[in-house]
Each structure stands twice: as structure tokens, then as C-alpha cells.
Amino acid sequence: MSTESSSTRQLVDRDLEAATSIPSRFSSTFVNHVSHNQRAQSTPLELTTGTGYHIYTSLIIPQILSATQEVIIVTCFWAASATRDALHNALLELSAKAVAAQTKISVHICFSTYSLARNMLLPTSKKGQNYKPSKWRKLGLPRSSRIPGLVLRVTRKFDWPFGIMHSKYVVIDRKLAILPSCNVSWERWLEAAVRIQGPAVAHLLKFHAWFWENGASLKPLPLDEGSGGASTLNGRTSALESSVQTTILPSPHTPSLLPPHLRPSTLLHQLPCLPSRPPSHPPTPLLTTTSHLLSTAQHSIFLTTPNVTAPSVLALLRNALSPPRKLDVTIWTNTSLMTLEQLKLGKLTIHYFDDPSPTRPGPGTRNARSVEAASHGKSSTLLDRNKETTPIRLHAKITIVDGDKLLLGSCNMDAASWGTSQELGILMESRELVDLLLERELREKLVP
Structure with missing residues (x-):
């Protein structure tokens, strides 16, 4: 399904607007219906709060460094900051790890904005703007020559004038997902994030492919013995290792x-x-x-x-x-x-x-x-x-x-x-x- 031929409503059940009976009490059946059967047992592994920098350095980046095949980073704002510098260094380390293992790790960075002026003057096409390696340094990313172990893609999407893509998530090896509230930016705000594994990750990837891959299916990954760092816990975070309805x-x-x-x-x-x-x-x-x-x-x-x-x-x-x-x-x-x-x-x-x-x-x-x-x-x-x-x-x-x-x-x-x-x-x-x-x-x- 291409982005051009699809509308926002295609992710929303058509008969939702025609529903005549809305439950007066919480209904898991109703939630499952409006989410297109996305309700399933998944396992929250970590729950943490703190600034965006803290969440990235204590939770997200350690999981990125545990990747063996693929990292997906989606954020709204991609701005010069200590967080972006930490990600820059993490990519260098991840590349060195891949080179040592004689493999390649795919990294896809997706964002919506890094300046208000760029949003207003340079909206992207429906398919998004893909940055060439020659532009990576302006985004605070390493030169391509410094990350030979990575296959890096950088994509931006913004639909003028009120089309910000505000979603934020990270997926590691398609097995583990982190959903933070924070951007990659300098803002020192109190944020929250959860790290999860299970069917919720596949459901998230379905949404990711629909939007950031413009409806194309994700290419299969080779069989992998790794766990995407699922067992690693940080001492300053809270863990719940039993499955819950998500x-x-x-x-x-x-x-x-x-x-x-x-x-x-x-x-x-x-x-x-x-x-x-x-x-x-x-x-x-x-x-x-x-x-x-x-x-x-x-x-x-x-x-x-x-x-x-x-x-x-x-x-x-x-x-x-x-x-x-x-x-x-x-x-x-x-x-x-x-x-x-x-x-x-x-x-x-x-x-x-x-x-x-x-x-x-x-x-x-x-x-x-x-x-x-x-x-x-x-x-x-x-x-x-x-x-x-x-x-x-x-x-x-x-x-x-x-x-x-x-x-x-x-x-x-x-x-x-x-x-x-x-x-x-x-x-x-x-x-x-x-x-x-x-x-x-x-x-x-x-x-x-």
C-alpha cells in the first residue's frame, strides 16, 4: 500500500464512526477492536523516568550497542545536544563491533524536524527525504568512512504546515522495543520510557513499515541467536518481567x-x-x-x-x-x-x-x-x-x-x-x- 494512495483513515476501522454502542465501562474487546487486534500479552522489561539524556544513556544506547543486525531509531526532533553526541559515539562503537564480527548492522534513523525554519520552508514529499552520506555530518552523524560496519539510512518526513511526526520509539533486532517520551534534543525535561518484548514489537513494526517504509514490507533478517539485550537491566530502572496485556x-x-x-x-x-x-x-x-x-x-x-x-x-x-x-x-x-x-x-x-x-x-x-x-x-x-x-x-x-x-x-x-x-x-x-x-x-x- 503506497502512502499516496492511502489516507490516515486506513489505519482506523471503518465501522468505528458508525458504532452506536460505546461501552460505559472499560472494555478490552472495544480496545482490541479499535486497535485492529493489536491487544496481546507482551513483557515490559524496564520502566524508567528521567531526562531525555538520562533515558538515552542509561536505557536506549546500551540496547543499541547490544544489536547484532538492526537498529531503528524514530524521533520527532533531532537537534544538536549531548544526547545526539552520545548517539554519534554509540554508532562508532556499534560499527567497530560489527567490523570485529565481520558483519553489517542496519541502522535507520527517522525524524521529523531539526529546525522550525526547515519545516516551514522545506516540507518533504510523502515518501520523505533521504539524506545522502555527504549530509550526515550536518546532522551530527559520523562520516560514512568512520562507520564501515553499519548500513545507515537517514529519513525525514514533515507535511506542511501542520504535519509533525511526533512518534518516538527504538527497535532492536525486531525483538525488543523502547517507547520513550523524549526527543533527541537539549531539553532537560522529565520523561518516561518503557522497554518491552513480545507481540507488541511486531505490531509496532507493522506501523513503522506502513509509514517510514511507505507501505513496503521490511526485508527479512537472517536468523539470529541474540536476544537484543532483553536480559540487561539498569540499576536505576524498575523491572517487571511478567507478561501483561499490551x-x-x-x-x-x-x-x-x-x-x-x-x-x-x-x-x-x-x-x-x-x-x-x-x-x-x-x-x-x-x-x-x-x-x-x-x-x-x-x-x-x-x-x-x-x-x-x-x-x-x-x-x-x-x-x-x-x-x-x-x-x-x-x-x-x-x-x-x-x-x-x-x-x-x-x-x-x-x-x-x-x-x-x-x-x-x-x-x-x-x-x-x-x-x-x-x-x-x-x-x-x-x-x-x-x-x-x-x-x-x-x-x-x-x-x-x-x-x-x-x-x-x-x-x-x-x-x-x-x-x-x-x-x-x-x-x-x-x-x-x-x-x-x-x-x-x-x-x-x-x-x-
């Missing part, structure tokens, strides 16, 4: 010349003379499942997100906070976006990760009229000492519903992620995994 949830790019809030149909229904209509979003597997999780939650919702501005999300949260549901809703976000202050009802707790206030509030209330502001200030000495590993803003995208359903990935709770950009998420159904994340990974990093 679902890979893509949200394909929705072509648009205007952002959702400026589309004529949206503006028209804001006129007082016309009836308003509820917010909508593209019926992609990820967005439909996220909406399902928020609308069927029975007890609690926990979110971390850089921002909360998507009308659909605000409507879902308002419904969760209102009678008769009146759920406990906890949101960690950043101070720059105050849309959440509109939710003046229910059992809502809002924490601001980047609040520089030197004092902490006393015991808070769950009413939004007395929003808690969590001090997360850092001394300048500490920031200088741990420049690349001390997060100063929140970028992790975590949704936890009823303490037993965990959604991680690239999707923010903003209008771009819920309107036009390509996103990717993974749903894991496991109370043990949720407890592991909250108690071991986030307790010290998200201190109210």
Missing part, C-alpha cells in the same frame, strides 16, 4: 491546512446563533482508546502531560469530575498553560512541576478552587552539577486509570496531538506496573 496504539497524521481550533466548522459553531457541538477528534486508535479510558474510569484518573489544552480532553475531564461520576483526578503539568483553571469543580488536584516557588503549600484540598502548586525548584549548584540529568520541566505523557491501566507514549493532551500530529502510545493493563511506576519511579520526582 496494545500498540498509533495515531496517524491527519492532514490539515489549519489547526483544529481555526477550522471554519469549529468557528461556525462558536456563534451564539448556532447550537454548539461537543469537541471531536480524529477517530484514531490512540485517541479513541484514550477517550475510552477517560470516559469509562470508575474511581481515579492520574495524568502527567506538558499541557492540557485539547477541547476533547477538557470535556472528558469535566465529565469525570461532574456528578454522578465525581472521580478523583490528579494532573501534573507545567505552569505556562493555565487552561486547567477552567475546571472549577469536583475532586481535582493540579500540581505544577516547574513552579519555582521557594515554599511548599500546606495540606491541600482536591477542590480546583484551591489548586495545589508543587514546588519543584532546584538550586543553581545542583543544576550545574547535574545539567543533563536534572529535569526542569515536565514532558512525560502518562495516563493512569483506576490504578490498573497505564498508557505511555508521545501524545500530549493538547490540540496538536489531538488534531493533526502523528502520535504513538502503548496501553499496558497491570496494577503491578502502575504501582511500580508511581512508587519507585515517580515518588521522589513528583513530590507535592
